[in-house]
Amino acid sequence: QTIPNLTFHNGAKIPQLGLGVFLVKDEAELKTSVKTALEVGYRHIDTAMIYGNETYVGEAIRESGVDRKDIFITSKLWNYDHGYEEAKAAFQASLDRLGTDYLDLYLIHWPSAKYIESWKAMEELYHEGKIKAIGVSNFQIHHLEDLMAHTDIVPMINQIETHPEFPQNELHEFMKQHNILHEAWGPLGQGKHHLLEQPVLVELAEKYGKTPAQIVLRWHVERGIVVIPKSVTPSRIKENSEIFDFSLTQEDMEKIAALNSGRRYGRSPDDQKFLE
Ligand code: NAD
DSSP states (O other), X not given: OOOOEEEOTTSOEEESBOEEOTTOOOHHHHHHHHHHHHXXXXXXXXXOGGGTOHHHHHHHHHHHTOOGGGOEEEEEEOGGGXXXXXXXHHHHHHHHHHTXXXXXXXXXXXXXXXXXXXXXXXXXHHHTTSBSOEEEESOOHHHHHHHHHHSSSOOSEEEEEOBTTBOOHHHHHHHHHTTOEEEEESTTGGGOTTGGGOHHHHHHHHHHTSOHHHHHHHHHHHTTOEEOOBOOOHHHXXXXXXXXXXXXXXXXXXHHXXXXXXXXXXXXXXXXXXXX
């Protein structure tokens, strides 16, 4: 099976499935997950400065033997690195740790103060060809409106918490209208709140001969969302990629959508104390 690409508004492409590496700090564990993912067909890795593993991600990619140009690498600008000069320096430091001279995607990790100045630095890096696509993460509608009102380039993607209990319907529609791709973090609900044990997911897993995790990932894919599930278990990394050989009926999509409870599992993007 091949992993499809989605296209940003600038024409660049992003594989619809990537590997998330949040909380994977151990060198051996990180390298095994990245190499397993590349072996089973992933070509997209989602890291961030704050994950503390960019160096290992870069090493694992080089050790895998897969060409850098065939891999889509995302990293993110952390909250205390905001500002025009600060963002440029933080970007360069990420490149140095990853051992590469460009990023496929660079995101503002959270909408901290000064994100407009950081975005202007990112626009320049984009025009210089050092970043192929620029985007944001954890932006609400009001943040996107503010950013678009004060800068030139509309973000190409917004990476936000999204799973059946928190589907982000309103933000999803807003982003669609502005050609901003939707990328889900925590697509599996971060292994929290027994999401994958919900009877409807277990029932659909049996119906399609898939696992609840695959059903949830397929639901995202059919909504046109980019997914970056995290696992350090080789069998699960493979399992999470086997979602492009079946499709859900409209009725089953709706059954999953009915799990919407408005329950955010992670931090709120309006948590000012965290963003300072
Ligand atoms: P996730 O939804 O991907 O859940 C990961 C957890 O789900 C694993 O630790 C494991 O417990 C479980 N799991 C994975 N595969 C499974 C399977 N096949 N069957 C059963 N259980 C399975 O949560 P996440 O890691 O928080 O999110 C994915 C990625 O998104 C991260 O690794 C990171 O790259 C990114 N992320 C970004 C932000 C942000 O603020 N931008 C925040 C959190 C995560």
